[in-house]
Amino acid sequence: MKEKIKILIFVLFLGSISGSLLLGVDKYTKFRIVKNQEFKIKAAVLDVFGLLYDKKSLEGVFKENIEMIKSDGFIFYKSKNGEFAFEFSGSGLWGPISGIIALEKDLKTIKGIKIIHQEETPGLGGRIAEAEFLSRFQGKEILPVIKIVPEGKAKEKNEVDAITGATGTSRAFEKLLNENIQKKLKILSTNEKE
Amino acid sequence: MKKNRKKIKRKLIHTKSFRIIIGGLWRDNPIFCMVLGICSSLAITNRVENAITMGLGVTFVLIFTEVIISSLRNFIPERVRMITYMVVIATFVIVVDRFLKAFFPVISEALGPYVGLIITNCILMGRAEAYAIKNKLKDSLLDSIACGLGYTYILILMSVIREFFGFGTILGRKITSDTWTNWAAMTIAPGAFFLLAIYLWIFRTILKKTEQ
Amino acid sequence: MNGSNLIMIFLDTFLIRNIALVYILGMCPFIAISKNLKSASGMSMAIIFVVTLTAGLNWLIYWKILIPFKCEIFTFLIFIITIAATVQFIEMVIDKFFPPLYSTFGIFLPLITVNCIVLAVSLFMVLRNYNFIQTIVYAFGTASGWSLAIILMASIKEKLYLISDIPSGLKGPGITMIIAGILAFAFMGFAGMITIK
Numbered sequence: 001m002k003e004k005i006k007i008l009i010f011v012l013f014l015g016s017i018s019g020s021l022l023l024g025v026d027k028y029t030k031f032r033i034v035k036n037q038e039f040k041i042k043a044a045v046l047d048v049f050g051l052l053y054d055k056k057s058l059e060g061v062f063k064e065n066i067e068m069i070k071s072d073g074f075i076f077y078k079s080k081n082g083e084f085a086f087e088f089s090g091s092g093l094w095g096p097i098s099g100i101i102a103l104e105k106d107l108k109t110i111k112g113i114k115i116i117h118q119e120e121t122p123g124l125g126g127r128i129a130e131a132e133f134l135s136r137f138q139g140k141e142i143l144p145v146i147k148i149v150p151e152g153k154a155k156e157k158n159e160v161d162a163i164t165g166a167t168g169t170s171r172a173f174e175k176l177l178n179e180n181i182q183k184k185l186k187i188l189s190t191n192e193k194e
Numbered sequence: 195m196k197k198n199r200k201k202i203k204r205k206l207i208h209t210k211s212f213r214i215i216i217g218g219l220w221r222d223n224p225i226f227c228m229v230l231g232i233c234s235s236l237a238i239t240n241r242v243e244n245a246i247t248m249g250l251g252v253t254f255v256l257i258f259t260e261v262i263i264s265s266l267r268n269f270i271p272e273r274v275r276m277i278t279y280m281v282v283i284a285t286f287v288i289v290v291d292r293f294l295k296a297f298f299p300v301i302s303e304a305l306g307p308y309v310g311l312i313i314t315n316c317i318l319m320g321r322a323e324a325y326a327i328k329n330k331l332k333d334s335l336l337d338s339i340a341c342g343l344g345y346t347y348i349l350i351l352m353s354v355i356r357e358f359f360g361f362g363t364i365l366g367r368k369i370t371s372d373t374w375t376n377w378a379a380m381t382i383a384p385g386a387f388f389l390l391a392i393y394l395w396i397f398r399t400i401l402k403k404t405e406q
Numbered sequence: 407m408n409g410s411n412l413i414m415i416f417l418d419t420f421l422i423r424n425i426a427l428v429y430i431l432g433m434c435p436f437i438a439i440s441k442n443l444k445s446a447s448g449m450s451m452a453i454i455f456v457v458t459l460t461a462g463l464n465w466l467i468y469w470k471i472l473i474p475f476k477c478e479i480f481t482f483l484i485f486i487i488t489i490a491a492t493v494q495f496i497e498m499v500i501d502k503f504f505p506p507l508y509s510t511f512g513i514f515l516p517l518i519t520v521n522c523i524v525l526a527v528s529l530f531m532v533l534r535n536y537n538f539i540q541t542i543v544y545a546f547g548t549a550s551g552w553s554l555a556i557i558l559m560a561s562i563k564e565k566l567y568l569i570s571d572i573p574s575g576l577k578g579p580g581i582t583m584i585i586a587g588i589l590a591f592a593f594m595g596f597a598g599m600i601t602i603k
Contacts, residue, residue: 007271014278018285018483025292026479032296040299094423095534117303124378168597229437229579233522237430276519280490284483291482307529310482314522316434383428384594387587391580399575 040116041087041100045077048085048102048112072187077102083111086184090176093168095119097128097176103142107188110137125169136160142181148174211336218340224317225348226397231317235349236386238308242365245353247294247301249346252312255286257338259318263326264334270327279322280313287312317345352389356380412543415536419547422597425523426555427590432523436556436586437579445514446560450553452511454546456496456518457527460489461545464528465538485528490519523552559585 042062046053053061069076077085082105089098097118102111115129127133140146141157148162148170162170224230231252238244259282263270270278291309294302302309312318321341326334357363360380362370379385425431432453439449464485472478497515500508518524527548531541562585566572572581 003271007274010269010271011274011277014281018281019480021285022288022479022483025289029292029296033292033299036296036299121382230434232437233431233433236433277487277490280486280519281483284486288479288482292479307526307533310529311431311522311526313482313486314520314525316520319520379591382590382594383430384587384590386430387583387590391576391583391587394580394583395573395575397575398580399573402575 044100044114044116045085045102047114048100049077049079049083050112051079069191071191074184074187076184076188081105084188085111086180087116088177088180088184090172090179092118092120092128092172092176093125094121097173101177101181107185108141108143110140110142113137120166120169125163125166127163127166128169128173133163142178142185145178146174146181210333214333214336215340218337218342218344219347220344221401223344223348223397224320224341225345226394226401229394230320231315231345232390234308234311234315235345235352236383236390238305239349239353239386240356240360240381241304242350242353242357243301244304245349246346247298248305248308248312249342249349251287251290251294251309252315252317252345253339253342254290255283255312256318256321256342257335258286259283259322260326260334260338261331263322264329264331267327275323275327279319283318283322284313317341348393351393352386355389356385360385412540415540415543416547417599419544420551420554421593422599424551424555424593425526425548426552427586427593429526431526432521432552435517435521436559437582439514440556440559440563440582443557443560443564446556447553448511449514449517450549450556452514452518453521453523454549454553455511456489456493456515457524457549458542458545459496460492460524461527461531461541462538463488463492465531465536465541468528468532481532482529485525486519489524489528493519523548555586555589558589 039058042058043053045066046058046061049065051061051065065080067078069078074086077100079085079102083102084107085100085102087098088101089096091097095118097115097120099113099115099117101113103109104111113134115134118126118129120126120128136154137146137160140160143158145158147156147159149159151161151164153159154161218224225232225235234248234252238248259279262282263279266278287310290312291302294305294309321338325337329337354364357365358369359377362368362374362376377385380389419425423429426433426436435449439445467484467488468481472481472484493515500515527545530548531544534544536544559582563582566581566585576584
């Protein structure tokens, strides 16, 4: 009996110490973690619009140039020149992929794409996050749909070269981009009419 | 004078602290000798910065775990020993995870779930049960530092080779010429397996020779 | 949610992104217990059972308790305690009611608490936002995939030790790593199985 009480006291002691330590850590870091996430998205938005910034000026540049519009539960970012950007997400070949895409004023041409999160194979599918691949999308048209074709075969305005050796990832990326774009274009165009 | 120095050296070699440190770094190195905690050492060593972070993270948790277990060793009831280790380890792993998320978001993202998996890194449980529960605070502290650093430097050794061949960079800085072709295999699992096998082979051969 | 999605998850975790050979997890028993086929298959059975059960429990705890009460900070701690408690409970039940079963896989149960894949499955299922049924399939697939890998490894090692002369420095963990590397290369071939239309 005495042994059991000893164990109980010890477990309670251990639990309360560890619990209060963790709550302290939680309180101390929560603010920064939320801020880091916001920072990442804001940085990606500025990147796709081609606006220059550094760590310190990010907040200022963002506030000055970009207007956030909330509509149908999505956030759209509008730049001073009337270009639009929005988040896209979906499942890649291996895991979720998310990022930001910006369109020119005509809502037809791609201005820039940036990947925020991906879990594809490093060196193969993982290359979708590289600037070199994403720059292939610049100036391409999103209508009727974006097509990712085998490397070196892109001719039409809506065709983009794939990554050799990462057909699966390229195909998944094509699919999720088109789905996101079609859905958000609809919302954008009805908004514009109003 | 010279004789004196030799004497000091001999004295030093035979102290307990010295043996603990050499044990952790070389003779009983957690990875090479006991082959513990290799999951993370293989999975995240494709970049040097990940390896350093992981190594220091494990060292941090190991130091606190051994110190706490060792100083409580007379109070911990025998039957809840394991759960005590687990609670202490998990608590400090959460601290590390939060710290990385708050101050090094990029590295935290790269390590992903592997930070949480430090909890099941056998080194922690192993050292707590095999060493800290039976030994004095000072020795446990030394043991945890030695084992942690022994673990860290091997992660760094692995990652330097893997990052160089796999990405052509060291710590993100490009050091190869433009004609260099990255070995994609080095960045993924097979490269890690082969590299560790080679290291184990070299280390164990040397260790056997020196012991004879 | 549809059936093909679940089959995808299973194939993905069982063959394509095998937790042992792609994520390199669960390595300690992978080296220690792969010396003979019998203990490897005993361990596998225990793992499949425990992983599926704990992943389900942890899913319920995470989404029904931790998230609504905003206690995410305790996630790791709660997960590992759930796992330890479940393992202890199963061990007791089997020991008491199914003694023959105990001798085949009960002895491996205490080792499972520190096997990374049990915790890894719980962590991955949170990261990937799986729903309950997907989590169960995911956990079952992952554990089966790990078992497949360790059984392959044990069979290869049993033969290898009979016929080949391995350098002394490479014996044990060294040669296991080399076999694992070759297996990992082979398993990469399965990636072609999934195509997205």
